[in-house]
Amino acid sequence: MSVRVDFTPMVDMNMLLITFFMLCTTMIKSQTLQISLPSNDKVDKTEQNKVxxxxxxxxxxxxxxxxxxxxxxxxxxxxxxxxxxxxxxxxxxxxxxxxxxxxxxxxxxxxxxxxxxxxxxxxNDQVLQKINKLKADYRAKKLTDEQYQAQAKVVRNDDNLKxxxxxxxxxxxxxxxxxxxxxxxxxxxxxxxxxxxxxxxxxxxxxxxxxxxxxxxxx
Amino acid sequence: MGKVKIKRKSTLIDMTAMSDVTVLLLTFFMLTSTFLQKEPVKVVTPSSVSEIKVPVQKLVTVLVDPQGRVFMSFAGDKDTTSTSGGMSTEEVRKQIFESVVAEYNRVHPSAKVNFTDKEEQTFCKTAMFGMPMNQLKKWLDLKDSKRDETIDPTKKQGAAMGFTQGIPIDKSKDVEMAPNEFQIWIRAAYNCSSLKDVMVSGEGIAIKADADTPYSVVQIVMDNLQTLKMNKFTLMTALKKEKGQ
Structure with a gap:
């Protein structure tokens, strides 16, 4: 006795479901840009950091x-x-x-x-030169992603650079x-x-x- | 003369393999999908090179349309197993909603609002809202399909009922005694036990505004956050490819 089942309706239904999920999902996710505003608190004149x-x-x-x-x-x-x-x-x-x-x-x-x-x-030339060097190292696989991020952060906040x-x-x-x-x-x-x-x-x-x-x- | 007998071929194809493939695809889509959120206004966000993704959980979204209307939505933890101690989106919304109602009634003793359990439950299931507190009750009493229709500012129906004006926001600096409703909502979210850590770090609050929105409109929102001493937050953008580095 054959126990074959016709799968055509099953496929039909699956296709419908796939279509539904494809239409309802968002594959591209939005990005975010982080910003921080200066505090509203009054700062003492003596503590102010003049630019x-x-x-x-x-x-x-x-x-x-x-x-x-x-x-x-x-x-x-x-x-x-x-x-x-x-x-x-x-x-x-x-x-x-x-x-x-x-x-x-x-x-x-x-x-x-x-x-x-x-x-x-x-x-920002001095910083960018250093960053570009780091980037080149990163591309050449000399640095891992974390190392690159950490070192780039140090360079960006280096007070000795202009x-x-x-x-x-x-x-x-x-x-x-x-x-x-x-x-x-x-x-x-x-x-x-x-x-x-x-x-x-x-x-x-x-x-x-x-x-x-x-x-x-x-x- | 014998007739040539043409053998009839069966046109049945074995669909088992096809079925396998579709089920696999279906599983993939079900597991990877995040559903489109219903938003009352369509905004086109500006693009940036930033690669930080919008978090899928623990997020307060502030949607600002070009006319300056403010809408909000809250999302809780995705992992809500008892060990992680996370709160689901509905629990987060419930907690925020209750503290907002209490705070609103404290500030407006002459025009108190109160909500039934059913209205509260409806609120917990609503993705995005944007109306003054005194309109909220009437809006939550509507049928599900009606609610989506009446919050859309492009349709006349909602405007006539006063449901499309957004959350009231002004330049109020007095957060303790006379906060505006936007400040009440944001502060409630800030005090929500589950959202607190991301609100402090600034990852938990995202402003989503149309690229054509004038700065004055966005500034009011930013100014309010600043007044609340939340100087860190994020702006939602779309990804832009950098042409030739």
């Missing part, structure tokens, strides 16, 4: 928005050290240190010869994407000291003055 002027870079993010508040165009500005607020009689800044730059996306143009990444790389302090500021209109791109640049360029801060009066004044000048020269 050296020569090390500070301020990156300001801004966007154009359409009627619904959706960003249409993202801008990035930067200046190094302290803002220079010397103004002429009409209130225009005479020595505006702020320059406009672009994130890496898109071609370098005449207006923006430097990208944010290039600027940061230049500033490292920049990046202050990221964003206007209320700036898109969230710009902020993430800026934080991303910190990771790419192995910058360990950066913080997200609020805009202040001099930042707004510099942006305003920058645009006045730019619009005047384009006329």
């Amino acid at each position: 050296k002027e020569s090390e500070a870079i301020t990156v300001i993010l801004d966007s154009d928005v359409d009627g619904k508040g959706k960003p249409t165009m993202n801008y990035v500005y930067y200046y190094t050290g302290m803002p220079d607020l010397a103004a002429d009689g009409a209130g225009n800044l005479t020595n505006n240190k702020m320059k406009e730059v672009k994130f890496d996306a898109g071609e370098a143009s005449q207006n923006f010869p430097m990208k944010v990444r290039a600027i940061l790389q230049q500033r 490292r920049p302090v990046v202050i990221i500021k964003a206007t209320p209109r700036a898109s969230f994407m710009s902020l993430v791109s800026a934080l991303d640049e910190m990771q790419i360029n192995s910058i360990s000291r950066y913080q997200v801060d609020n805009m202040n009066m001099s930042d707004s004044a510099m942006i305003k003055s920058y645009w006045q000048k730019r619009l005047a020269t384009h006329k």
Whole structure:
């Protein structure tokens, strides 16, 4: 007596179930970007760690928005050290240190010869050189993953190297994407000291003055 | 003249092998799958090169839509065997919910809310929510299918009932006496025994916002976390491939 069972309906059912699971699952998982904000607590003047002027870079993010508040165009500005607020009689800044730059996306143009990444790389050169050496060792299998991570961390936080302090500021209109791109640049360029801060009066004044000048020269 | 007899072949194929393969595939998908979470608004997260994966367990997700509405969801431990002492998602939600109700009633003595056991159970099964406390009861009383419909801000139905406004959030700095509802929720999650360690290390709280969200909207959320002294948290992003290193 044959005991063969027809498996066709079984296969049908299994296929249906597979289809269901394939449609309902997410294979790609989101990534996370860790950030830590400065504490809100008031810090004593004496305990404050002042950033050296020569090390500070301020990156300001801004966007154009359409009627619904959706960003249409993202801008990035930067200046190094302290803002220079010397103004002429009409209130225009005479020595505006702020320059406009672009994130890496898109071609370098005449207006923006430097990208944010290039600027940061230049500033963080000493750290990056060491990191690249470590990376080469890692690729050549001389270091394990953990060794590489540990040594890279030491290099990133090495006080003997010249490292920049990046202050990221964003206007209320700036898109969230710009902020993430800026934080991303910190990771790419192995910058360990950066913080997200609020805009202040001099930042707004510099942006305003920058645009006045730019619009005047384009006329 | 004899007719050539064509032998009839059976068209039956042995499906046993096929069945084996499909069962294997099915097992694979069942074991690896994490289900898509229902979210009231669709957001496209910006991309970054970060390779840290979003944790699947012990996570508070704060979803921010471009209009500034805030939605939240809580996830508990995956391993809930008695030896690990982990709390399941439902237990975590229950604990948070109870402490939020108590705290809300302390802050708003004139407009107290109370929930039945059934409403509490419904809350524990809900993935994501985003409405003021005084609307929550009415929303939890709705049928399952209705609840998903009415929280969607793109549909008129929910807006008319006031279910799509998100969790109230403002720039309140007075966490003790006059916290806003977002602060109450986050603080309850922070105090939840199971979530505490990840909340302190900053891995347990993820802000998920659309790439087009203006910074002012995200800043309010970050500002509130800062007020609560939770300076460490994560931003959810999608993976971006770095072009030529």
